[in-house]
Amino acid sequence: MTNTHPLIQVKSLDLHFGAFHALKNVSVDFHAGELIGLVGDNGAGKTTLIRVLCGIYAPSSGEVYFDGKKIEKFHPKLAIDQGIETIQQSVGLCDNLSIARNFYLGREPVKRVLGIPFLDFAKMREKSTRVIRQFGLRENVSADDEVERLSGGERQSVKIGRAVEFMNRVVIMDEPTNHLSVREREHVNELAVQLKEQGLLVIYITHDIFQVHKLADRVVIMENGEKVADASTDALTAEELEEVIRQGGRLVEKREAV
Amino acid sequence: MTLSIAKPLIRRHAELGIFLIGAVLIVVFTLTSDGKWANFYNIGTILQVTATLGLMSLGVALVIGTGEIDISVGSTFGMGALAYLWLAAHVDPSLAAVAAIAVGAAIGLVNGLLVTRTGTPSLIITLGTLMIFRGISIALTEGFSFSVPYAARKGWAYFGLGGGEFLGFNTALYWLIIVLVILMAMLKAMPFGNRLLAVGGSAESAHSRGVRVDRIKLSAFVLCGVLAAFAGTLEAGKLGFADGSMGRLMELQAIASCVLGGCLLAGGRMSLIGALMGAFVLSSVQSYLVVTGVRPQWFILILGLIVVIAAYGDRSLRQWALRK
Known part of the structure; x- marks a missing residue:
């Protein structure tokens, strides 16, 4: 995998929010066809890092390359256009809009009448619910129901369904199994592996070390805004991985030194 | 309980409250005004006022829908009226109207750019531009009024732009x-x-889905300016003259219309038809006070009372509807 050039290359990334130093000199490579587990404690900078990758935040300094090309402007629209789909943890759904409207927000399918773009409601309703039902949306919920009235799991299923529908080259999942039942969780994890096998880059953020150890090819561990370790899951057992996180990455450094 | 059938309807349609208020007021006004309120001529007058206030309210509703607010519309209305009258005396009224609308678009653009580029709350930005453009209106007219000479008040374009009836x-x-x-x-x-x-519901989520939040807000401000200036044009067409104070305090009526009509000031939930009904209710109250001989200075006081009572009533209705 590492002999091909990385799909996403992050070089010396720094991000400040006022006085808060959220990302400190982070460099990491991600390759197509890889499933990366991004782990670390709360506030470690995982979500901040992926929010740079999906264009929500612009870095204070450092560079991001996508497919060999340096990213000059950071905006979610540009990232989406390049084929980066993200299942965000706390943002991504507008409570006041229906499921169908949320599903297609930003890239609504249209039918043109005299050149004027009108929303293609039939397609929006039919397709959105068909995709989302696979991830646990109840049969009696309609595409016209507002997202506000959905349960936590159903909200998550809307975000996952949307990423699957539009997935292209990269799928970033920020705690994707939150609020999901055991069966739906398995479904999402199978999905992550499937996407990887289809040649996509999958970045999977989680707190569940044992789960990520089973799924991922490689884990990137962050702490206090820094990348503290980056190791293949073949090289570490899940217990060792847990120990690494507890010690802030020192175990891996020791191993590499050996 | 049979009433509970109405709950989902009220939840889905925030404008129902203002329609109920409107219906009650129509009945009360008809019964207590001895035919002076509910006659064809007076209803026509109310609808003319509703039309200009309504156009302004529609624009404000769009801005409120994005989670911002535009309180400069009263001055934009005045600027539109003055631009139209000044030009209509020299060129074809349709060209004058286009120019007036361009003035409105420019004011909307200024508001929108100041809000989106500086990140300053729209309330304070548009409060500033409210005063700026009011000041310009007064300066332009120098205490006199702009008017179209009687001889020039003719032709399809003039009649079609508020200067006539159909x-x-x-x-x-x-x-x-x-x-x-x-x-x-x-x-x-x-x-x-x-x-x-989406921007009004959650700007952050809309942004994460690739929506250009600032562009959407800017478009809403421009549309709002256009509609306010166009409303000013139509009002100027009807009156044939305007002075520097034209449209003063109308911004407050427009915002009241929107809120009464079910537009949530926090954004994301709005009803255009509700905002219009709000404008109709306010115009009706104004007309009722005029035809029943209440002194005009009481208008603003009674208007305020009605806004407070209606807002409270609407809120109670919605809270009832949200209860399971």
Whole structure:
């Protein structure tokens, strides 16, 4: 995998929010066809890092390359256009809009009448619910129901369904199994592996070390805004991985030194 | 309970409250005004006022829908009226109207750019521009009024732009209907409307989905300016003259219309038809006070009372509807 050039290359990334130093000199490579587990404690900078990758935040300094090309402007629209789909943890759904409207927000399918773009409601309703039902949306919920009235799991299923529908080259999942039942969780994890096998880059953020150890090819561990370790899951057992996180990455450094 | 059937309907349609209030007021006004309120001529007058206030309210509703607010519309209305009258005396009224609308668009652009580029709350920005453009209006007219000479108040364009009547109603009413249909289509059935409501619902989420939040807000401010200036044009067309204070305090009525009509000031939830009904209710109250001989200075006081009572009533209704 590492002999091909990385799909996403992050070089010396720094991000400040006022006085808060959220990302400190982070460099990491991600390759197509890889499933990366991004782990670390709360506030470690995982979500901040992926929010740079999906264009929500612009870095204070450092560079991001996508497919060999340096990213000059950071905006979610540009990232989406390049084929980066993200299942965000706390943002991504507008409570006041229906499921169908949320599903297609930003890239609504249209039918043109005299050149004027009108929303293609039939397609929006039919397709959105068909995709989302696979991830646990109840049969009696309609595409016209507002997202506000959905349960936590159903909200998550809307975000996952949307990423699957539009997935292209990269799928970033920020705690994707939150609020999901055991069966739906398995479904999402199978999905992550499937996407990887289809040649996509999958970045999977989680707190569940044992789960990520089973799924991922490689884990990137962050702490206090820094990348503290980056190791293949073949090289570490899940217990060792847990120990690494507890010690802030020192175990891996020791191993590499050996 | 049979009433509980109405709950989902009220939840889905925030504008129902203002329609109930409107219905009650129509009955009360009809019964207590001895035929002076509910007659064809007076209703026509109310609808003319509703048309200009309504156009302004529709624009404000769009801005409120994005989670911002535009309180400069009263001055934009005045600027539109002055631009129209000044030009209509020299060129064809249709050209004058286009110029007036361009003035409105420019004011909207200034508001929108100041809000989106500086990140300053729109309340304070548009409060500033409210005063700036009011000041310019007064300076331009130097205490006198702009007017179109009687001899020039003729022709299709002049009549069509609020200066005449069609089927018994001032032509402004037909413009209102056209604008309402266009805006409803944009809001409900086009990508722009989807994104506008998304921005108001959660700007952060809309941004994460690739929506250009600032552009949507800017478009809403420009549309709002256009509609306010166009409303000013139609009012100027009807009166044939305007002074520097034209449209003063109308911004407050427009905002009241929106809120009474079910637009949430926090954004994301709005009803164009509700905002219009709000404008109709306010115009009706004004007319009722005039025809029953209440002194005009009481208008603003009674208007305020009605706004407070209606807002409270509407809130109670919605809270009831949200209870399981």
